[in-house]
Amino acid sequence: MRIGIVCYPTFGGSGVVATELGMALAEKGHIVHFITYDRPVRLRDHPNVFYHEVRVSDYPLFDYQPYELVLTSKLVDVAKFEGLDLMHVHYAIPHASAAWMAQRILASQGIFVPFVTTLHGTDITLVGRDPSFEPVITFSMERSNAVTAVSESLKRDTYQHFPLKRDVVVIPNFVCTDMYKHTPDPALRARYAPNGEKLLVHVSNFRAVKRVEDVVGMFRILREQLPVKLLLIGDGPERQRIETMCRQHQTCSVIHFLGKMTRPEEVMASCDLFVLPSESESFGLAALEAMACGVPVVSSDTGGLPEVNIHGVSGLLNPVGDTRTMAENAFLILKDEASHQRYRDGALEQAKRFDLHHILPRYEALYEQVVAEVKA
Numbered sequence: 144m145r146i147g148i149v150c151y152p153t154f155g156g157s158g159v160v161a162t163e164l165g166m167a168l169a170e171k172g173h174i175v176h177f178i179t180y181d182r183p184v185r186l187r188d189h190p191n192v193f194y195h196e197v198r199v200s201d202y203p204l205f206d207y208q209p210y211e212l213v214l215t216s217k218l219v220d221v222a223k224f225e226g227l228d229l230m231h232v233h234y235a236i237p238h239a240s241a242a243w244m245a246q247r248i249l250a251s252q253g254i255f256v257p258f259v260t261t262l263h264g265t266d267i268t269l270v271g272r273d274p275s276f277e278p279v280i281t282f283s284m285e286r287s288n289a290v291t292a293v294s295e296s297l298k299r300d301t302y303q304h305f306p307l308k309r310d311v312v313v314i315p316n317f318v319c320t321d322m323y324k325h326t327p328d329p330a331l332r333a334r335y336a337p338n339g340e341k342l343l344v345h346v347s348n349f350r351a352v353k354r355v356e357d358v359v360g361m362f363r364i365l366r367e368q369l370p371v372k373l374l375l376i377g378d379g380p381e382r383q384r385i386e387t388m389c390r391q392h393q394t395c396s397v398i399h400f401l402g403k404m405t406r407p408e409e410v411m412a413s414c415d416l417f418v419l420p421s422e423s424e425s426f427g428l429a430a431l432e433a434m435a436c437g438v439p440v441v442s443s444d445t446g447g448l449p450e451v452n453i454h455g456v457s458g459l460l461n462p463v464g465d466t467r468t469m470a471e472n473a474f475l476i477l478k479d480e481a482s483h484q485r486y487r488d489g490a491l492e493q494a495k496r497f498d499l500h501h502i503l504p505r506y507e508a509l510y511e512q513v514v515a516e517v518k519a
């Protein structure tokens with residue numbers, strides 16, 4: 144198949160999922176065209192992968208550049224000249240409405256290209272709930288040839304927040320377990336945990352919804368009981384505040400900010416516990432990636448996280464904001480080797496359920512169904 148993929152090319156989970164999906168499809172012989180405003184961070188060179196940049200003009204009349212229109216034109220162009228069978232847009236805003244517009248323009252020229260919309264979370268639970276977006280999102284979801292959500296929880300949220308009548312198919316996020324292994328790097332451990340401390344890790348875009356202050360909060364409580372260090376990976380609006388907080392607490396020698404990394408799993412694979420205390424999380428891809436490295440997870444009990452992190456198996460779930468319980472649960476996991484190993488094994492087993500090889504055929508089957516429906 145010839146598939147056009149639209150996503151946000153940044154470090155967010157939706158862009159990672161879209162890119163890894165495209166790479167896996169290319170590996171299976173599909174031709175994949177990425178249509179994005181920048182090269183997706185996880186995109187690798189492959190003979191079946193092509194990248195088309197959406198270049199928004201900086202005409203001085205525009206206070207706000209019309210990204211959606213430029214994307215629409217690009218979609219029309221790529222669909223027409225590369226002979227796309229299907230467009231797959233990740234994140235509803237504004238990708239689903241751009242795809243619908245492109246579809247209508249193509250149809251006016253006698254070309255019919257279906258599109259699949261994948262909902263990732265904040266497009267529904269945060270940004271999408273803004274009433275100024277609601278009519279467009281509802282409309283473009285209704286007009287998508289298929290809509291998928293990355294968890295049962297996100298599917299429920301979608302029906303709760305939008306007056307949607309159509310089906311939403313759940314296809315969970317995935318991880319390539321061949322790429323993620325528990326392979327501790329002795330040099331990294333020597334650098335950050337020279338005295339055999341347990342290494343805690345958190346990866347996010349440091350937005351308020353991630354509650355990074357709770358990672359630091361639970362870490363400070365846990366530190367009273369256990370020799371631990373903390374690695375914070377990623378960057379975003381909250382980073383400065385968190386860094387200032389750590390300086391005030393004089394914890395700079397035990398908390399390390401590593402910034403944005405293209406391959407965080409290389410660090411995670413050397414860590415002992417992943418912490419994800421988010422306010423809301425439709426899935427929690429970073430937690431799944433940690434689990435695939437054999438790293439148990441202490442997370443909040445919110446959104447899609449209980450579908451990914453199984454309480455008592457791959458890690459432990461906690462009420463949002465309850466840093467004391469998070470610290471107690473982290474202690475339960477790390478307190479002795481037997482317990483830690485049991486959770487490590489549980490994390491690996493649970494990650495295998497989301498292996499790429501199980502999930503990819505579900506997308507392929509959906510694509511085939513959608514293409515067959517429009518041909519019928």
Ligand code: GMT
Pocket residue numbers: 154155156157158160234262263264265266268293316348350352423424425426427428429
């Ligand atoms: O978490 C973010 O802030 C980024 C956001 C995105 O759109 O990239 O992530 C969402 O999509 C990910 C991939 O499907 C999910 O794993 C995240 O849970 C989801 N984030 C939220 O729901 C807050």
